[in-house]
Each structure stands twice: as structure tokens, then as C-alpha cells.
Amino acid sequence: MNKFLNRPLQFKIISVCIFANVIIFIVNIFLILGINSMSEDMEMVYQDNRSLNELSEAMTRVQDSMTAYLSAKTSESLEEYYRDAQYFSDLSLNLDDSVTDLAYNRMERNIRHMSQNYLEEVAQTIETKRGRNVEKYRSFYESSTRLYEDIDDYITSLNLELFVINSENYLTLSRAFRRFEVIGVGVMTLVMIGNVILVTGFVTTVIMPLKRLANSANEVSEGNFDATIPPALYHDEVGIVINAFSKMVVSIKDYIEKLKESMENERYMQEKELLMEAHLKDAQLKYLQAQINPHFLFNTLNAGAQLAMMEGADRTYEYVQTVADFFRYNVQSQKRDVTIRDEVTLVDNYIRILNVRFSGDIGYEKQVDERLLDHIMPSMILQPIVENAVNHGIREMAGEGKIMLRVYREDDNVCISIRDNGKGISSKTIDQLLSGSFSHIEDSYDNNGIGMDNVISRIRIFAEAEDAIDIISFGENKGCEVIIRLPFGGEECTE
Numbered sequence: 080m081n082k083f084l085n086r087p088l089q090f091k092i093i094s095v096c097i098f099a100n101v102i103i104f105i106v107n108i109f110l111i112l113g114i115n116s117m118s119e120d121m122e123m124v125y126q127d128n129r130s131l132n133e134l135s136e137a138m139t140r141v142q143d144s145m146t147a148y149l150s151a152k153t154s155e156s157l158e159e160y161y162r163d164a165q166y167f168s169d170l171s172l173n174l175d176d177s178v179t180d181l182a183y184n185r186m187e188r189n190i191r192h193m194s195q196n197y198l199e200e201v202a203q204t205i206e207t208k209r210g211r212n213v214e215k216y217r218s219f220y221e222s223s224t225r226l227y228e229d230i231d232d233y234i235t236s237l238n239l240e241l242f243v244i245n246s247e248n249y250l251t252l253s254r255a256f257r258r259f260e261v262i263g264v265g266v267m268t269l270v271m272i273g274n275v276i277l278v279t280g281f282v283t284t285v286i287m288p289l290k291r292l293a294n295s296a297n298e299v300s301e302g303n304f305d306a307t308i309p310p311a312l313y314h315d316e317v318g319i320v321i322n323a324f325s326k327m328v329v330s331i332k333d334y335i336e337k338l339k340e341s342m343e344n345e346r347y348m349q350e351k352e353l354l355m356e357a358h359l360k361d362a363q364l365k366y367l368q369a370q371i372n373p374h375f376l377f378n379t380l381n382a383g384a385q386l387a388m389m390e391g392a393d394r395t396y397e398y399v400q401t402v403a404d405f406f407r408y409n410v411q412s413q414k415r416d417v418t419i420r421d422e423v424t425l426v427d428n429y430i431r432i433l434n435v436r437f438s439g440d441i442g443y444e445k446q447v448d449e450r451l452l453d454h455i456m457p458s459m460i461l462q463p464i465v466e467n468a469v470n471h472g473i474r475e476m477a478g479e480g481k482i483m484l485r486v487y488r489e490d491d492n493v494c495i496s497i498r499d500n501g502k503g504i505s506s507k508t509i510d511q512l513l514s515g516s517f518s519h520i521e522d523s524y525d526n527n528g529i530g531m532d533n534v535i536s537r538i539r540i541f542a543e544a545e546d547a548i549d550i551i552s553f554g555e556n557k558g559c560e561v562i563i564r565l566p567f568g569g570e571e572c573t574e
Contacts, residue, residue, distance in 0.1 A: 095281050099274040106270050110263045117256050128245060130173070131238045135231060137167040138194070142227050145201050149208055149220070160205065168198055186237045190230060197226040288317050292324060299328055401428045416541075419486060419495065420452035422461040426484060429462050433469060441469065442481035451486050451493050456565055457537045464497050464561050467531060472501025472558065491567045498560040504552045512550060538563055 144160040171194035175187050200223035207216040291309035298306035308325045423445070430443045465482060473480025485496040511517035515532055538548045542565055552559040 091281070091285075095278060099277060102270055102274065103267075106266055110266070113259055113263070114256075117252065117259060127241045128238055130170075131234050131241070134167070134170045134174075134190075134194075135234045135238075137163065137170050138197070138227065138230060138234075141167045141198070141201060142224075145204060145223070148205060149216075152208070157205075164198055164201065167194070171195065171198075182240070186233060186240075190233050190237065193226060193230050193233065197223060197230055200226055285317060288321060292317075292321055296324065299331075401431045416455045417458045418452060419454050419456055419493070422456060422458070423447065423452065423484065423486065426461050426465050429465060430482065440476075440478045440480065441473065442479075443484075444481065445484045447484070447486040448488065451488060454493050454565065454567075456495075456563075457541045460534055460538060460563070461495065461497065463531065463534050468497060468499040468501065468559075468561075472499045472503075476501065488567060489564070492564040493567050495563040495565070496560055498558060500558040501556075503555050503557055504550065504559045506552065509550045509552060513548075542566060 140163040141160070144156065144163045148156040148160050171191050174191035174194075175184055176191055177184065178188070179185070200219055204216060204219035204223050207219055288309055295306045295308050306328075308328065309321060427443075427445075430441060433441055434443075461484075465484075468482060469480070473482070479500075481500050483496070483498040485494075485498075487494050487496075508517060512531055513535065515535070517532070535548050539545060541547070544564070547564050549562045549564075550559065551562065
């Protein structure tokens with residue numbers, strides 16, 4: 080029994096259903112066979128009476144066909160006689176010819192012999208009629224007619240006697256049939272009750288552990304992780320679920336304990352970090368107090384630009400103005416979001432400044448869809464990417480380095496591409512950059528600027544998508560491309 084209960088749940092359900100149906104099927108087969116047997120017996124009760132009636136009818140047809148031939152002497156009537164005589168002969172030969180002490184068996188034997196004699200008398204009557212022997216014809220006809228009447232009386236007497244006997248047998252069979260019906264209904268009822276008990280017991284065996292598990296699960300859902308878990312009685316699916324649930328509760332308890340410890344440690348670390356930040360901000364404040372006021376720097380650069388313009392130094396004026404605009408954007412970009420146009424303008428100014436510093440060594444091209452420039456994006460994104468492309472890609476290319484800036488639409492995204500033809504970047508470094516695990520990137524602005532990890536994080540947060548930025552390398556010394564994808568349905572600047 081335990082071996083069966085340890086089998087898979089599907090196997091047990093199918094086995095119980097098959098067993099119950101097989102029992103019902105076997106009982107039905109026995110009942111059907113019994114009913115068919117008794118029905119056949121009841122049908123055969125009056126078979127003797129039917130045979131005698133058929134024999135009497137066949138003899139009457141012989142008598143009638145003989146009379147018809149004697150009256151008409153046609154070939155058709157003669158053929159009809161032969162057919163009827165042969166049929167009657169076959170029926171009479173089926174009668175029992177055994178010698179017994181039973182009266183109706185003796186009568187049946189007498190009828191058989193008298194029937195053969197009758198056929199002989201009729202045949203002689205036909206022959207004498209055909210031979211036109213009137214005296215013999217009349218004698219045979221009268222003899223055959225008397226035999227016909229005697230046989231008919233015998234058949235009637237035997238039929239009545241058999242009817243009485245068969246009626247008693249029929250009543251006996253009817254009572255037995257009714258008893259069999261009652262027994263059959265009783266057996267089917269017992270089988271159905273037994274199947275219900277079997278199925279109910281099996282379902283209870285399967286369901287009860289699940290009910291206990293459900294009660295335990297409710298207690299666990301309410302926060303009682305010390306709830307009693309029912310034991311797994313069998314190694315079926317229910318037992319597997321109970322064992323897995325028990326392990327899960329233990330794991331959750333362990334996890335909660337570890338989480339509490341982790342939160343305590345984290346709170347302690349946060350307190351230390353806040354303290355360190357307070358000291359750091361205090362130090363930064365003191366450091367900033369020692370720096371030149373940025374607005375003083377802007378005013379100084381603007382004054383230098385005005386002086387260069389008055390002296391006719393146009394290139395110097397343009398350079399100083401560009402530097403002033405560049406620093407002004409950096410200081411004012413503390414606001415979170417700007418337009419793509421602002422970021423592109425900053426890149427333009429940055430490239431101009433670099434080309435003055437490096438005598439025009441950096442090639443710069445733009446392909447910009449003007450309709451997309453008023454879309455919003457985070458500030459200080461494009462310039463750090465361009466600076467990394469210059470510092471780590473094309474700085475040492477002696478005038479052959481190029482930067483390509485593109486702004487275009489792709490499906491539901493506004494795309495910004497910055498591509499260079501420099502040294503390229505390895506796949507491993509790309510993976511580390513995108514995963515945030517690359518910690519040796521040289522920051523721009525002489526190690527005081529914005530690194531790529533900062534750029535990647537802010538773009539992903541703004542676009543709310545991990546694939547908002549992609550880095551593609553075209554191979555060693557073939558350059559690389561950084562693609563930024565911003566949602567096209569985002570805000571546009573209306574100022």
C-alpha cells in the first residue's frame with residue numbers, strides 16, 4: 080500500500096479511476112450475461128408450442144394443396160403440394176423420436192410417425208388421382224383425411240399439455256428473473272457505494288496534507304515563521320511541495336535574520352558615511368573659498384574678449400568668447416535637464432577650443448536633424464563623451480583624427496551618435512563600462528571632470544532603460560561609436 084501511495088499523484092489518480100471503472104464494468108458484464116441467459120430461457124419456454132403450431136399449419140397447407148390439386152389437376156397446384164409436403168416432412172422429422180416414460184414425449188413420437196404415414200397416404204392419393212383410379216383414389220383420400228384429423232387432435236392435445244407445463248416454467252423463470260433484477264440492483268448499489276468509499280478515501284488521503292499545508296501557509300503569510308509544517312507522509316508531488324515549503328520557510332527565516340544584520344551594518348555604515356560627507360563638504364567649502372569666483376572669471380574673459388575685439392584681434396576675440404561660453408555652461412549646467420541644442424553647442428565650443436590648443440588637429444563633422452534639437456536631455460552628457468574620444472582615441476593621430484556628431488530619429492527614439500576614427504576599444508572594456516565595473520577610466524578635465532560611469536548612469540535614469548546607451552567598437556585603430564537613445568515622446572523645450 081505504501082509503495083502505491085509513494086507513486087506520483089497522476090499515476091495514483093489514474094489507477095484509482097481505472098480500478099473503479101473496471102469493477103463496474105465487470106459487474107455490468109456479469110449482469111448483462113445473466114439477463115441475456117434468462118431472457119433466452121424465457122424465449123425458449125413456449126418454443127415447443129410454437130413448433131407444434133407451425134407443424135399444424137404446415138400439415139393444413141399440405142391438406143389444402145392436395146385438395147386443390149384433386150379439384151383442378153394443374154401443374155401449379157401439384158408444385159405447391161410438393162413444396163408443402165417437403166416442408167411438413169422436414170418439420171415432422173424434427174420431432175423427438177426417443178422412447179421415454181413421459182406422456183408428452185410419447186405423443187410427440189406418435190405425431191412424428193403419424194405424420195410420415197399421412198404423407199404417404201397423401202402421396203398415394205395424388206398418384207391414384209393422376210392414374211385415374213377412382214376407387215383407390217377415394218379410399219386413399221378418406222384415409223389421409225382421417226389421419227389429418229387424428230394428427231390435428233394429437234397436436235392440439237399435446238399443445239395444451241405443453242402449454243400448461245411451459246406456463247409453469249415461465250412463471251418460475253419470471254420469478255427468478257425478478258430475483259435476479261433485485262440482486263443485480265443490490266450488487267450495483269454495493270459496487271457504487273464501494274467506489275464512492277474508495278474514491279473518497281483516496282481524495283481524503285491526498286487533500287488532507289494539502290489542507291494542513293494551506294493552514295501553515297496562512298500562518299506564515301501572517302508573519303508566523305514558527306508555524307508547524309505538516310510532515311510529508313509520502314514521496315509524491317504533495318510530499319515534494321511540503322518539503323520544498325518547509326525548506327523555503329527555513330530559508331526565509333535565515334534570510335530575514337541576515338537582512339536584519341545587514342540593515343544594522345548598513346545603518347552603521349550610513350552614519351559613518353554621513354559623518355565623512357559632512358567633513359568632506361566642510362573641506363570642499365574651504366577649498367572653494369580659496370578658488371577664483373567663477374563670475375569674476377567670466378567677467379575677466381569677457382573683458383579680454385572686448386579688448387581683443389577693439390584691438391582687431393578677431394581670432395583671439397572668438398577664442399576667448401568661446402572659452403567664456405564653455406565655462407559659463409559648465410557652471411550653469413547644475414540644472415538637471417537641457418536641450419539637445421545646448422549640448423551640441425557645448426560640443427562645438429569644446430572642439431573650437433581644442434583646435435586652438437592643438438592647431439586644428441581634430442576634424443569635426445555634424446549631421447543634425449534640426450527638428451530634434453529642442454528635445455530635453457540631461458546636461459553635461461555629450462562633452463564628456465567627446466573628451467574621452469579625444470583623449471583616448473584620436474589625440475595621438477597627428478591631424479588625422481576625426482569626430483562625427485549625428486542627431487537623428489530611429490523608430491520611437493531620438494538618437495545621438497558620437498563616432499571617432501581612433502584606436503578603438505576592446506569588448507572587455509565595453510562590457511566593464513556598461514556594467515559599471517570599470518574603475519580605471521581617466522576622468523576628463525585633468526581628473527576633475529565627469530567620467531563615463533556618471534554619463535551612463537544619468538542617461539539610463541533619464542531614459543528609464545538599460546539600453547539607452549550603447550558603445551560599439553569597429554576594431555583596433557578603426558574607431559568606436561557611442562549611441563544615445565532618448566524616447567521621442569519625451570518633453571520638448573518650448574522657450
